[in-house]
Amino acid sequence: MYSVNYHRASSVADAAKLSKKGDAKFLSGGMTLIPAMKTRLAAPSDLVDLTYIAELKGITVSGKTVTIGGATTHAEVAANAKLKSVCPAICHLAAHIGDPHVRHRGTIGGSIANNDPAADYPAALLALSATIVTNKREISADKYFTGLFETALKEGEIVTGVTFTAPAKAGYSKFPNPASRYAMTGVFVAKGKDGVRVAVTGAGEDGVFRSKPIEAALAKKFDAAALEGVSVPSAGLMSDLHASAEYRANLVVVMAKRAVAAANA
Amino acid sequence: MSDVSLTVNGRKVSASVEDRTLLVHFLRENLGLTGTHVGCDTSQCGACVVHVDGKAVKSCTMLAAQASGSTVVTIEGLADGADLHPVQAAFKENHGLQCGFCTPGMIMSATDMINRHPQGLDEATVRAELEGNICRCTGYHNIVKAILAASEEMSKAGKGKAKKAA
Numbered sequence: 001m002y003s004v005n006y007h008r009a010s011s012v013a014d015a016a017k018l019s020k021k022g023d024a025k026f027l028s029g030g031m032t033l034i035p036a037m038k039t040r041l042a043a044p045s046d047l048v049d050l051t052y053i054a055e056l057k058g059i060t061v062s063g064k065t066v067t068i069g070g071a072t073t074h075a076e077v078a079a080n081a082k083l084k085s086v087c088p089a090i091c092h093l094a095a096h097i098g099d100p101h102v103r104h105r106g107t108i109g110g111s112i113a114n115n116d117p118a119a120d121y122p123a124a125l126l127a128l129s130a131t132i133v134t135n136k137r138e139i140s141a142d143k144y145f146t147g148l149f150e151t152a153l154k155e156g157e158i159v160t161g162v163t164f165t166a167p168a169k170a171g172y173s174k175f176p177n178p179a180s181r182y183a184m185t186g187v188f189v190a191k192g193k194d195g196v197r198v199a200v201t202g203a204g205e206d207g208v209f210r211s212k213p214i215e216a217a218l219a220k221k222f223d224a225a226a227l228e229g230v231s232v233p234s235a236g237l238m239s240d241l242h243a244s245a246e247y248r249a250n251l252v253v254v255m256a257k258r259a260v261a262a263a264n265a
Numbered sequence: 266m267s268d269v270s271l272t273v274n275g276r277k278v279s280a281s282v283e284d285r286t287l288l289v290h291f292l293r294e295n296l297g298l299t300g301t302h303v304g305c306d307t308s309q310c311g312a313c314v315v316h317v318d319g320k321a322v323k324s325c326t327m328l329a330a331q332a333s334g335s336t337v338v339t340i341e342g343l344a345d346g347a348d349l350h351p352v353q354a355a356f357k358e359n360h361g362l363q364c365g366f367c368t369p370g371m372i373m374s375a376t377d378m379i380n381r382h383p384q385g386l387d388e389a390t391v392r393a394e395l396e397g398n399i400c401r402c403t404g405y406h407n408i409v410k411a412i413l414a415a416s417e418e419m420s421k422a423g424k425g426k427a428k429k430a431a
């Protein structure tokens with residue numbers, strides 16, 4: 001790791017101010033940034049630690065409205081009883097990110113700021129039609145995830161939280177890469193008042209995306225059987241050493257079936 | 266440089282370290298606690314697992330400066346004098362190690378896992394919970410056996426205590 005200056009921010013305003021130093025980066029759980037710094041793929045001059053900012057933490061559920069603070073850990077999301085009662089699918093998703101140690105540190109804000117094409121949360125937020133709240137504005141998930149490791153965030157902008165309306169039904173299923181546990185393909189399905197939304201992670205060349213053929217089939221009948229014989233195009237899907245685009249296209253349908261079955265269970 | 270102060274295995278320690286110092290290096294090099302190991306560069310192997318404020322974390326993926334103010338327990342802090350912690354005893358009893366390189370991380374992960382599952386553990390849960398700990402020797406079988414045995418032992422001990430208190 002190259003030399004770096006560490007700063008512990010006491011508030012969001014303080015963090016925004018500190019981030020103006022040199023080539024500063026925010027540090028949340030560090031589960032992506034620190035490994036990247038160790039291998040010198042990232043070399044910020046300054047780190048602004050967000051983990052001691054109380055206003056960025058915690059989960060509130062009021063009726064069907066869910067708000068999750070940006071520095072809330074995966075373990076906290078996985079274990080939150082109130083959240084589980086309105087949207088168990090997102091707890092299930094969080095409980096299957098990486099491993100217990102990663103979940104104790106990694107945060108939702110860090111995950112969606114990074115927008116790894118194989119990360120789990122982007123699929124949930126896109127399918128749930130979530131709003132990403134920053135220290136400057138609110139961004140709809142549809143506009144937020146803009147490509148591989150790309151988001152609508154501007155320099156120095158902090159994800160303070162995410163908010164969504166818990167849908168009547170939701171489910172998530174991923175085929176984890178056997179080595180990394182990241183999604184080789186993960187599908188989040190949600191059936192809410194605006195109909196059915198289906199988001200796919202781990203498969204798209206441009207990151208998370210909505211699958212229209214699957215949404216159309218599930219809009220007719222929200223049941224795994226409705227996906228019999230449905231296929232999704234392999235164009236635009238990733239081919240790498242783990243799987244070909246065709247294999248991923250098949251996985252999208254298989255994971256969607258499992259996600260719907262979980263949502264209906 | 267950062268001034269860091271932590272409580273490690275019950276002892277208050279302070280030092281001035283480079284900001285880039287990883288917690289694992291602080292433990293091993295500044296404090297001489299070499300029980301915590303480094304087995305990879307990719308945050309995947311779990312040989313470095315310690316407890317920070319009661320939670321298992323990978324000390325290779327956290328700066329010492331981030332941990333300042335926290336309470337840390339390492340493998341050296343588990344035993345009660347000459348009496349092994351029940352998880353350590355179960356690893357010994359069940360031959361849960363061969364070369365021993367992964368063992369400190371396995372044991373710190375196991376104690377965290379058992380603490381989070383007071384209702385008890387089954388084999389599938391133990392295997393899923395060991396996702397972040399790699400062992401190149403044992404094939405995991407005896408590690409799983411040791412954790413299940415320790416979990417049972419600790420819940421018996423827990424019940425015993427509860428009875429006494431009642």
Ligand SMILES: Cc1cc2nc3c(=O)[nH]c(=O)nc-3n(C[C@H](O)[C@H](O)[C@H](O)COP(=O)(O)OP(=O)(O)OC[C@H]3O[C@@H](n4cnc5c(N)ncnc54)[C@H](O)[C@@H]3O)c2cc1C
Nearest residue numbers: 028029030031032033098106107109110113119120159181
């Ligand atoms: C072994 C291992 C396995 C993993 N497996 C999975 C998996 O299965 N699925 C999965 O989805 N992820 C996985 N991850 C990644 C993990 O979920 C990370 O926690 C997550 O990607 C990053 O979150 P973080 O809080 O650690 O962010 P950090 O590493 O601290 O930061 C990541 C990036 O986001 C920026 N950032 C952080 N917080 C904010 C904020 N609030 N506002 C703006 N920018 C911010 C940082 O500047 C940095 O650029 C894994 C990681 C490891 C080490």
Ligand code: FES
Nearest residue numbers: 304310311313325
């Ligand atoms: S040394 Fe920490 S995970 Fe491998």
Ligand code: FES
Nearest residue numbers: 363365400401402
């Ligand atoms: S005992 Fe050798 S790596 Fe686990």
